[in-house]
Amino acid sequence: MVAFVKARRQIAGVKESKSLLPLALIGISLLYVGLIIIIPAANVAVQAFSEGLSGFIKNLGDRNLQEAIRLTLLMGVISVPLNTLFGLAAAFAIARKQFPGKSLLLSVIDLPFSISPVVAGLMIVLLYGRNGWLGPLLESNDIKIIFAWPGMALATIFVSMPFVAREVIPNLEEIGTDAEEAASTLGANGWQTFWRVTLPSIKWSMLYGVVLTTARALGEFGAVSVVSGSITGKTQTLPLFVEEAYKQYQTTLSYTAALLLGGISLVTLVLKALLEARTGRQSRIH
Amino acid sequence: MSLRLPSLSFTWLTRLSWSWRFTWVYLTLILFIPIIALFLKSASLPLGRIWELATQPVAVAAYEVTFGLSLAAAALNGVFGVIIAWVLTRYDFPGKKLFDSFIDLPFALPTAVAGLTLATVYSDKGWIGQFIAPFGVQIAFTRWGVLLAMVFISLPFVVRTVEPLLLELEVEAEEAAASLGASPSETFWRVILPPILPGVLAGVAQGFSRAVGEFGSVVIISGNLPFDDLIAPVLIFERLEQYDYAGATVIGSVLLLFSLVILFVINALQNWSSRYNG
Numbered sequence: 001m002v003a004f005v006k007a008r009r010q011i012a013g014v015k016e017s018k019s020l021l022p023l024a025l026i027g028i029s030l031l032y033v034g035l036i037i038i039i040p041a042a043n044v045a046v047q048a049f050s051e052g053l054s055g056f057i058k059n060l061g062d063r064n065l066q067e068a069i070r071l072t073l074l075m076g077v078i079s080v081p082l083n084t085l086f087g088l089a090a091a092f093a094i095a096r097k098q099f100p101g102k103s104l105l106l107s108v109i110d111l112p113f114s115i116s117p118v119v120a121g122l123m124i125v126l127l128y129g130r131n132g133w134l135g136p137l138l139e140s141n142d143i144k145i146i147f148a149w150p151g152m153a154l155a156t157i158f159v160s161m162p163f164v165a166r167e168v169i170p171n172l173e174e175i176g177t178d179a180e181e182a183a184s185t186l187g188a189n190g191w192q193t194f195w196r197v198t199l200p201s202i203k204w205s206m207l208y209g210v211v212l213t214t215a216r217a218l219g220e221f222g223a224v225s226v227v228s229g230s231i232t233g234k235t236q237t238l239p240l241f242v243e244e245a246y247k248q249y250q251t252t253l254s255y256t257a258a259l260l261l262g263g264i265s266l267v268t269l270v271l272k273a274l275l276e277a278r279t280g281r282q283s284r285i286h
Numbered sequence: 287m288s289l290r291l292p293s294l295s296f297t298w299l300t301r302l303s304w305s306w307r308f309t310w311v312y313l314t315l316i317l318f319i320p321i322i323a324l325f326l327k328s329a330s331l332p333l334g335r336i337w338e339l340a341t342q343p344v345a346v347a348a349y350e351v352t353f354g355l356s357l358a359a360a361a362l363n364g365v366f367g368v369i370i371a372w373v374l375t376r377y378d379f380p381g382k383k384l385f386d387s388f389i390d391l392p393f394a395l396p397t398a399v400a401g402l403t404l405a406t407v408y409s410d411k412g413w414i415g416q417f418i419a420p421f422g423v424q425i426a427f428t429r430w431g432v433l434l435a436m437v438f439i440s441l442p443f444v445v446r447t448v449e450p451l452l453l454e455l456e457v458e459a460e461e462a463a464a465s466l467g468a469s470p471s472e473t474f475w476r477v478i479l480p481p482i483l484p485g486v487l488a489g490v491a492q493g494f495s496r497a498v499g500e501f502g503s504v505v506i507i508s509g510n511l512p513f514d515d516l517i518a519p520v521l522i523f524e525r526l527e528q529y530d531y532a533g534a535t536v537i538g539s540v541l542l543l544f545s546l547v548i549l550f551v552i553n554a555l556q557n558w559s560s561r562y563n564g
Contacts (some may be wrong), residue, residue: 032366036387040403086312092305097443114545116499118519119538123320126327182494219396221502239398258399265394269387
């Protein structure tokens with residue numbers, strides 16, 4: 001027993017401590033994270049393949065599932081570029097200026113992270129819905145936003161708005177203006193300076209933000225659920241499909257969609273880790 | 287020379303001042319107008335009606351469940367988050383890297399997937415639920431399930447806010463305390479905890495705020511029974527489904543006001559934390 005403990009302690013890299021404390025703390029951490037995260041995560045894969053590989057492939061052929069995939073990708077294609085553009089613009093507008101209310105503005109940009117997704121969706125319904133402020137105007141022009149993809153896109157943009165901005169702003173503050181001023185002195189115009197000097201030096205933080213934006217945009221449930229009406233095969237993204245299939249007792253089909261989303265989040269985590277290694281920064285969450 | 291530098295940076299800024307305009311237009315369209323739409327809708331109701339809708343028994347019960355369980359989840363993660371952050375910064379063990387990246391999973395995994403798999407694993411016949419069911423405790427479709435989902439989605443916050451603070455902590459101080467005869471628990475309470483406390487509280491507040499607003503994972507694992515395990519965001523959703531816009535708006539405004547207050551608190555805690563750690 002003593003030898004065992006000693007060996008464990010050496011694995012743990014704790015030599016001078018005479019207590020079992022490190023081992024106990026590692027055990028508690030593993031148990032907590034295991035019960036709450038790791039086992040449930042493993043369950044997604046096991047359930048998706050509960051009818052075997054052929055069952056999984058058959059489920060992938062489900063017409064409504066494929067429609068959900070298409071719509072999910074559409075959400076990403078719309079919201080990621082727009083929010084990236086916003087993040088860059090906000091960074092250039094804010095990062096290098098000192099003005100009263102700067103920290104307030106930074107908090108305002110972060111607001112979508114603290115607003116409940118359901119409340120975000122509610123706001124969009126109150127604005128664009130049939131009984132909303134712009135409802136009559138939209139109806140008379142035959143534009144449908146709520147219960148259709150434009151509203152879902154607005155909801156997705158809302159919830160994933162801050163990621164790029166909050167990654168690029170500190171980066172831009174950090175790198176300073178020396179290189180840009182040098183480029184300017186050498187005759188580069190504003191856009192040349194931007195493309196050749198500024199953008200290369202913020203590209204990793206921007207990519208980090210883009211990865212997080214994409215993950216959130218493809219995975220959003222609450223806000224999209226409120227504005228979409230979740231009409232199967234029409235206004236259902238993958239996360240909505242997961243819930244609907246589960247409610248219809250099509251558990252394996254539900255887990256098939258869940259595994260696709262889980263795959264996206266695994267890719268997200270890998271990219272996140274790679275980018276963190278490259279930028280040498282700590283893992284941050286929002 | 288003294289003239290050149292300011293003029294250079296100034297032309298740079300004016301050339302890119304589209305960025306300033308774009309930022310404000312985007313914020314206005316995406317963020318400000320929807321928020322104003324919500325408050326205007328609330329304000330269009332008579333004051334008495336607002337009060338009546340905001341404090342109807344089913345809503346009050348939903349606030350209690352939402353805030354109570356969110357606080358419990360955030361507190362649990364406060365305790366375990368500090369332990370996990372400590373383990374990640376001080377010890378080495380096989381598979382640590384993998385373990386580390388699992389911590390971020392709640393942040394990357396769509397909430398619907400989290401709700402689905404937690405509901406399965408913790409159901410009476412699930413991998414974990416089957417061992418708890420014999421004790422007469424049902425987790426899925428009860429308040430326990432709601433708590434579990436909230437613990438899941440707010441788990442990373444404390445870990446990730448405390449980790450950098452623990453890395454900065456000087457080991458010498460701990461060693462000095464130990465060599466002066468302090469027990470491990472004394473060292474923890476007197477030497478380690480004080481400098482990381484603002485960070486812990488900021489992480490707890492962030493987790494709390496996230497849990498209060500959570501919808502996707504909770505709606506799947508909860509029984510959504512009024513006066514039992516129905517949370518406020520689900521109540522808003524149901525009100526909207528019944529085309530009760532006034533009810534949804536008022537309860538939504540309560541949650542939004544709460545978000546603004548907690549955002550202020552988190553900012554204050556973060557300022558305190560960064561002042562504390564210089």
